[in-house]
Amino acid sequence: MEIERLVAFLESSPTVRLLRADQAAFVVCFLRHSLKLTGQDSAISLSHNELQHRLTVFQEQLREDGYDAFSGSADRYLREWSDAGWLRRFLPAESSSPHYQLTRYAEDAIGFLEQSISRETRMVGTESRLRLVIDTLTDLVQGASSDREQRLQTLIEQRDDLNRQIDSIRGGAEIETYHPAQVRERFHTAVDLLKTLQGDFRAVEDRFEEIARDVTRGALDTERGRGDILAGALDAEDLVKQQDEGVSFDAFVAFLFSPQAQAKLRETIAEVTRLEAITDQRGAIEHVRAMVPSLLAEAENVLRQTGRLSQTLRRLLDSQSTSHRKRTAEVLQEIRTLAAKMKQSTSQTGIPVPSEIGLRVDTTLGISSPLTRPFWTPPQVFDIAVETNEIDWETAKRHARKLSGLKRLQWDRMRDLVHRVTDLQTNITLSQLLEHRPPTVGVIELVGWMQIAHEDGHAIDAEATEQVTVTTEDPLSGESSTVHVRVPLVTFSKTHQIENEPVRKGKPR
Incomplete structure (x- = not known):
C-alpha cells in the first residue's frame, strides 16, 4: 500500500470518520443494536419514525446511566449520520415515509470493532481456518480443472475414503468426533463468515444505487437523448452483472432461493444449535438461527434496489414526461431571458421595476392512476438440474448442408x-x-x-x-x-x- 493511498483513505473514508468520531462508541452501539443485530427488535431497514423513536429511547437510557451524550434532537442525529455516509436514507415503493439502513462504511466499522473486541475475549482459533483455506483451495483446483481423468481420479478417491469410513463404522469402530474446543472454534468461524457476508451486500447494493443516480443525472441533462441515457444505463447494469460481484450474487440468489437448499440449510442450522459444546453461546446461536430469513431479506433488499433502477429506466422511456421536462426547461430559460431584459431596460431608462410581477400558466391537468403501471417484481428462480446434451454431429452436418443448399429469392x-x-x-x-x-x-x-x-x-x-x-x-x-x-x-x-x-x-x- 502506497503512502499517498493510505493518507487519502484515512482522510476521506466514512468508516475512519466513524471510528474517530467523538461519540463513536454511542453511535456504533445504537446502529449495531438497531440495524445490525438479528432479533425481534432489529431489522435491515427501519422507517424514520421507528428509528427516531428508538434513538429517543436510547438517549433516555444513556441519561439514566449517567452518560453525557446525544443531548440534541433525534432528527438532527439521523440527518448528520446520513450526511456522514453512515446511514442510507431512501424511500421504498410501498411506503410514504423515508427508511434508513446501514451503509457499507458503517458495516465495516461495526465489523472491525466486533472482530477486534471478540479477539480479546475469545479463543483465537487457527486450525479451523487452516482447514477452511485448504478445503477452499482444494475445491478451487477441482472445480477449475476440465481434465476428465483428474476429476475421475478425485471422485474415486473420495468414494474409496467414504467406503472405508462406512466399513469401519459397520465393523464397530469408535466414531471420531470433534473436541468441544474444535466445535466452538468452527462455530465462531462460521458466525464470523456470516457477519461478513451480511455486510458485503452493501457493496452490491451501493453499485446499483450509483447506476440509478447516474441515470437520474443523465435524465436531467436536456442535451442528451433518451436513447443515449438508456444505452449507458443498460451497459452499466450489464457491466455490474458481468463483474465478479454480480456473478457471485446471481449464484448466491439462485442457491438461497432454492426450496431444497433452504430446507437443507434450516435442517443443518437446527442440528448445529443443539450441540452441547456451544449451548452457552446464546447470542451467536440466535444469529445463526436467523440466518436464512436474514440472508433472504438482504437479497430481497438488493433486488429491490435493482427494481428501483428498472423503475428509473421506465420513467426515462416515458416520452410524455421527457417532453414535459424539456418544455419546462424551455419555459425557465424564457423566464430568465425576460428577467435579464427587464433588468437591462430598468438600468437604461431608469423606470422602476413594477411592484407586481407574476406568471400566467395555461395548461391542462392530467390525471392518471398509479395503479395503471405494474410494480417491478424479481424474476422467478427455478431450481432445475443441469442436463448435458450430446451433439449429433452427423445430424448437424446434414442440416448445415441443407442450409447451405438454400437459394435466395x-x-x-x-x-x-x-x-x-x-x-x-x-x-x-x-x-x-x-x-x-x-x-x-x-x-x-x-x-x-x-x-x-x-x-x-x-x-x-x-x-x-x-x-x-x-x-x-x-x-x-x-x-x-x-x-x-x-x-x-x-x-x-x-x-x-x-x-x-x-x-x-x-x-x-
Missing part, C-alpha cells in the same frame, strides 16, 4: 418478370405468371410473389383461391417432389405496377 428478376409479362398482358394471375417462370426455390417462392404483389399494390383477393403446383428438389439426394398449394388469388396488373412502383437503385429498365 431474386427480387429484382422477379419484378422484371412482372414488368415484361404485364407489358404484353394487362392482367395476369400468379398461376399464369408461374408458367413463364416455374418456382426454383420451393414453396417459399410463392410467399415472395405475394410479398411483391402486396408491396407494389397488385390485387390480392383473400376470398378467392387458386391451386399452384410447385416442384421441389432435395439438395442432398437430388430427388424431386411435387407439392400442390392453395393460395389467395393474386392478379398482377400494369396499372397498379406503374402507380405503385417502388424506387429501386440500378440501371433503368
